[in-house]
Amino acid sequence: MKSKQRLFISITIIVAILLVVSCKKEDNTHISDIIYVRHAGADIPAYLYGNLENNTFIITLHGGPGDNGLELRQGKAAAELEKKFVMVYWDQRGQGLSEGKFSADDVTIDLMAEDLHALILVLKYKYGSNINLFLLGHSWGGELGTAFLIKKNYQNLLKGWIEVDGAHDIPKVNKEVVKMITTIGNEQITLGNSTKKWEALISEVSTIDTGNISIKEGRDLNKKARLAQKYLLNDGFIQKPEAVTWRDAGIIYHQDFLTAALSGSWFYLLNNNFYNEIETASYTGELYKIELPTLLLWGEYDFIVPPELGFSAYRTISSSDKKMIVFQKSGHSPINNQPKEFADEIIQFVEQHP
Amino acid sequence: MIVKTAIVLSLMLLAVTKNFAQVTGITERKLSFTISYYGNMLIKPGIKAGADYVITQKRCSEKERKKAAANSMIKQLVVSGDVGSFWHPHSHVAIFNYYTLNYRIVKPTQQKFNTIGLGPGIYRSVYPETYEVDDSGEISPVSMAGRFYFAPVLVLGTGKFMAGKTIQSWHFNTNIMFLCNYNTGVVPLLSFDIGIAFSFNKNKFIP
Missing domain, CATH: 3.40.50.1820 (Alpha/Beta hydrolase fold, catalytic domain)
Known part of the structure; x- marks a missing residue:
């Protein structure tokens, strides 16, 4: 009786292994x-x-x-x-x-x-x-x-x-960030979107001398750029990532x-x-x-x-x-x-x- | 840089050991072995094995013990040696070996202990398929490529004794390994290990 059980278990294991191997899709590409x-x-x-x-x-x-x-x-x-x-x-x-x-x-x-x-x-x-x-x-x-x-x-x-x-x-990036925050910020204010936030951002970048942006100012501008994107994401202008x-x-x-x-x-x-x-x-x-x-x-x-x-x-x-x-x-x-x-x-x- | 750090660490360990031994005078010693699941960032799987040796220990004085009431404590100084490996899926394998001097506070009534340890170590990464490109653009495959790092480790742990059995205790340790000269600086490697300590000595671990 025991030998029959062992034979049954062995066959089951072998069949299971064969099924797994045969199901594996060959894919060399x-x-x-x-x-x-x-x-x-x-x-x-x-x-x-x-x-x-x-x-x-x-x-x-x-x-x-x-x-x-x-x-x-x-x-x-x-x-x-x-x-x-x-x-x-x-x-x-x-x-x-x-x-x-x-x-x-x-x-x-x-x-x-x-x-x-x-x-x-x-x-x-x-x-x-x-x-x-x-x-x-x-x-x-x-x-x-x-x-x-x-x-x-x-x-x-x-x-x-x-x-x-x-x-x-990067120097060109910095100049364009100032320009973009001012332009799109004003458009958003006109539309009544996140008005106070845009006003604050525009006010901050308005003091920057775009002809002479330092590395430190560039780093700050990068943070402001992220904020601007956040406002547009919240107001539905940028599609949310899945x-x-x-x-x-x-x-x-x-x-x-x-x-x-x-x-x-x-x-x-x-x-x-x-x-x-x-x-x-x-x-x-x-x-x-x-x-x-x-x-x-x-x-x-x-x-x-x-x-x-x-x-x-x-x-x-x-x-x-x-x-x-x-x-x-x-x-x-x-x-x-x-x-x-x-x-x-x-x-x-x-x-x-x- | 590595040599200087190693010397400073060795001197620190020596100073702590010497100081502790002067205070105690208790000579009971005990060797136990540990085996753990070792996970880099917990989820990059690995295994670690080691040995702990209690080099000295002391109980709180009678006065201190009265103050502490039921929570009398045993303070131990333990040296540990560990070797292990973990697998960073789809990337590399790491092998490490470190030695720590641990300060362990045991609370016998609660069968608990807390540990803090520090010591030198070595870490070796092993990459899969690797090719070296020299300045002239010549390419040559490199077998068993990887890098060695001097890697001092800080261990913070807690655990509980299971007295009277071969398996003496279980533990949960947080390990921070500092890989020196990794790219342009020092980079910490955070890992956790969960494991057991066992001994073949029949004596009760906590006297």
């Missing part, structure tokens, strides 16, 4: 890889998720500095893009889960552009030299991406450049918010030379060097990096293949405010440049 790139004293992770079928990779450059690569993976837009392409979420030197040992004095935008070059070399080494590479930079990532594109002949390694609310000229999903929770789990936040913040804020370089960098005069197909994506109500930065880049970039899209219900992060429209524009752009 979707990847979920992590690669560390060791370069100039830093070990920088890149997280790759998505569809390998089209042989197309989009390297993302996160904002901050001080954020991390996987932040751009949250939300519906990234999920849509991963269905079509391989998204490469790059932590950048000193941020996210990047490790290393290097002197703060050695960190420059140029070194970080070289890190990005190293990543591209590794991607081509691992996935083949014929892969299609696109670069997407958001906010500070737009500054870093621009610095990379105007250096040597690096843009020849890419198929296209997608700048999302990119801060490629609630956090289980997928997002999983992505947050993969991050290390304490270590990453402290590492990234200290790296940025305690490194005065680097901080000053970022806050004074102005690439508008060199944008003509970009000859790559370019897609510029901006939020209509982006006070942090106003849309004028995008329009100015559109006018200056040498490429004849360029497009500027302004999302009408977005602030600094259209990827969160209008994820579907955001993903659709990128899919269209990438598919037009196989």
Whole structure:
């Protein structure tokens, strides 16, 4: 009797294992890889998720500095893009889960552009030299991406450049923030929206000499820009980001918010030379060097990096293949405010440049 | 920098140990072993094993004991050595080893104890697939890539005794490991461990 029971249990286990194995879908086109790139004293992770079928990779450059690569993976837009392409979420030197040992004095935008070059070399080494590479930079990532594109002949390694609310000229950003707070603030006062708050904000920026904005004033302006966006979000001009999903929770789990936040913040804020370089960098005069197909994506109500930065880049970039899209219900992060429209524009752009 | 920090920490540990020993004179000693779930940020899973050795302990004086009434206390100085590992999903694995000198207050009537410990440690991260790119653009795969860090640790813990059994106590510790020379500075790593202590010695742990 016992031997029959054992036989029955054994068969049940074997059948269960076979069922599990047979149910597992064979899928060689979707990847979920992590690669560390060791370069100039830093070990920088890149997280790759998505569809390998089209042989197309989009390297993302996160904002901050001080954020991390996987932040751009949250939300519906990234999920849509991963269905079509391989998204490469790059932590950048000193941020996210990047490790290393290097002197703060050695960190420059140029070194970080070289890190990005190293990543591209590794991607081509691992996935083949014929892969299609696109670069997407958001906010500070737009500054870093621009610095990379105007250096040597690096843009020849890419198929296209997608700048999302990119801060490629901080002095210009600061001037435009003052202008935008004044203009849109007055419009909102006329409409009777958050009147007292806008009046206070306009009054504060009216004392700033836009011809001579210091780094400290620039930092304060960034805080005011966030406030302005908050007012517009509350008054329904900016679309609220969707609630956090289980997928997002999983992505947050993969991050290390304490270590990453402290590492990234200290790296940025305690490194005065680097901080000053970022806050004074102005690439508008060199944008003509970009000859790559370019897609510029901006939020209509982006006070942090106003849309004028995008329009100015559109006018200056040498490429004849360029497009500027302004999302009408977005602030600094259209990827969160209008994820579907955001993903659709990128899919269209990438598919037009196989 | 690392050497200086190590020397300062060692001197501090030595000073505390010496001072404590002068006050007590009690020589009862006890070895126990610990095993814990070790979670970086609680949810990045890992495991830790170690040994605790009570190097000296003292009871409150009679006068103090009257004051404390039923809550008489035993103060212990414990040295611990721990080794462990945790897994950062979709990223890296970490291995660590640290030694702490712990000051432990035991409340026998409540069978509870609280601990604070400090000591030197070492931490090693191990990455998955890694490629090194040199200045000329040459790429070479690196196997078992990762980095070593000098990692002093601060432990704050609490626990409860289960006297008379092989499993002597359970504990909940908060560990802050300071990874030195991490990128351009020092970065704290917050972890929690929940585990048990056991001993093969039949003697009652609390005399």
